[in-house]
Amino acid sequence: MPAFVLVLNAGSSTLKYQVVDPASGTASVRGAIERIGGPDVRDHAAALDTMQGDLADHGITAAHLVAVGHRVVHGGPRLVAPTVVDDDVLAEIEDLARLAPLHNPPAAAGIRTARDHFPDVPQVAVFDTAYFAGLPAAAATYAVDRELAARESIRRYGAHGISHQYVAGAAADLLGRPVTELDQVVLHLGNGASAAAIRGGRPVDTSMGLTPLEGLVMGTRGGDLDPGVLLHLLRHGGLDVDGLEDLLHHRSGIVGLTGLADFRDLISAVETGDPTARTAYGIYCHRLRKYVGAYLAVLGGADAVVFTAGVGEHSARLRTDALSGLDRLGIVVDDERNRAPSTAARVVSIDASPTAVLVVPTNEELAIARQVAALLT
Incomplete structure (x- = not known):
């Protein structure tokens, strides 16, 4: 049986999902639920209920999943690699909403809800900022008061790192x-x-x-x-x-x-x-x-x-x-x-x-x- 990863990308009003076989690169199920917060889809929990129904229609249950992977925009200075989510990690993602107010709160809501829906499946957060964690100091550092910047973790974190890393590899493949x-x-x-x-x-x-x-x-x-x-x-x-x-x-x-x-x-x-x-x-x-x-x-x-x-x-x-x-x-x-x-x-x-x-x-x-x-x- 393929080892599927359910990939979730939770926005404030949308939930995009795919069931992906990492080995083959194929997605057996993909979909999007929109207008979360409206009369038909009250919240992220209702969105995941709808998604689970779609997965069931395609013969996918929790038993087929090795993990649920979540796209999270901002990982701050500490979350710089794919990370299994526990209560402390979830709290840190929520706290980092101060740096990504449009993106981290719905990602945290998606993780919290997925933990309830798939309690026995590992939840893993993958961060858009992680790819840029090793930027050279000359590129990562802002020219502001050094002590203030250190206290407030002010630096260049970047975003879209998941895409940049994937595309750089695919471009190399294309060029041989x-x-x-x-x-x-x-x-x-x-x-x-x-x-x-x-x-x-x-x-x-x-x-x-x-x-x-x-x-x-x-x-x-x-x-x-x-x-x-x-x-x-x-x-x-x-x-x-x-x-x-x-x-x-x-x-x-x-x-x-x-x-x-x-x-x-x-x-x-x-x-x-x-x-x-x-x-x-x-x-x-x-x-x-x-x-x-x-x-x-x-x-x-x-x-x-x-x-x-x-x-x-x-x-x-x-x-x-x-x-x-x-x-x-x-x-x-x-x-x-x-x-x-x-x-x-x-x-x-x-x-x-x-x-x-x-x-x-x-x-x-x-x-x-x-x-x-x-x-x-």
């Missing part, structure tokens, strides 16, 4: 080279977005920081911002701390600039000539190009620039526009390859491009399942 021999710039572009500079399979810099707010322009988050803007809004803009948090998490980025919540809608508006959409798109591409250039400098050049996640995998126009003008840095996209419809991992640069441009679909569920299986064996 060991990941330890490659320098890569990986761009995880979804509603949340981050860049990572990866040398020999290990990250040396990443765009997200203490929290998932720093770095690239995202769906509802603006990324890099002069901290003086926040001081100005506190003193003169009528916003308190809660108002700033709402602004930074929900009313910035593409939504803040245009009111559009879907990147596909942004592209459509750009193509119809909407000036507001064009400005927002230009900001998005400009920030992305800046990070690519910065990370090429950090790495001293790269073997590959890799696009992944929903926007990165599916927007050919973005890949072209974000990398335009980088020919002198050895990056040349092949327009025909780039626009050819495909869902497979592929090269979209010209053969003569010194730096390959790749599109590599991410698979965080498989990555989590494999990390869980490795921990338990």
